[in-house]
Amino acid sequence: MLFGEIFGPDLLIVIIVLAVVIFGGAAIPKLARNLGSAKTEFEKGLKAGKGADNAAAASDADKKPDTDK
Numbered sequence: 001m002l003f004g005e006i007f008g009p010d011l012l013i014v015i016i017v018l019a020v021v022i023f024g025g026a027a028i029p030k031l032a033r034n035l036g037s038a039k040t041e042f043e044k045g046l047k048a049g050k051g052a053d054n055a056a057a058a059s060d061a062d063k064k065p066d067t068d069k
Contacts, residue, residue, distance in 0.1 A: 023031060 019031075020028060
């Protein structure tokens with residue numbers, strides 16, 4: 001498993017330490033909160049897009065002429 005070797009626990013610790021050093025301890029919760037709200041908005045957009053696609057497909061099906069004559 002290549003990804004298991006690359007993304008091990010030691011790499012995660014290094015990334016966390018670097019994030020704390022770069023952004024500071026107080027900014028990390030704000031960053032996490034913003035990422036969470038961005039994820040929520042993205043999922044809402046996906047659901048809205050699926051709903052619009054389903055509605056468009058249903059209206060297209062209604063417009064097609066009946067060819068079973």
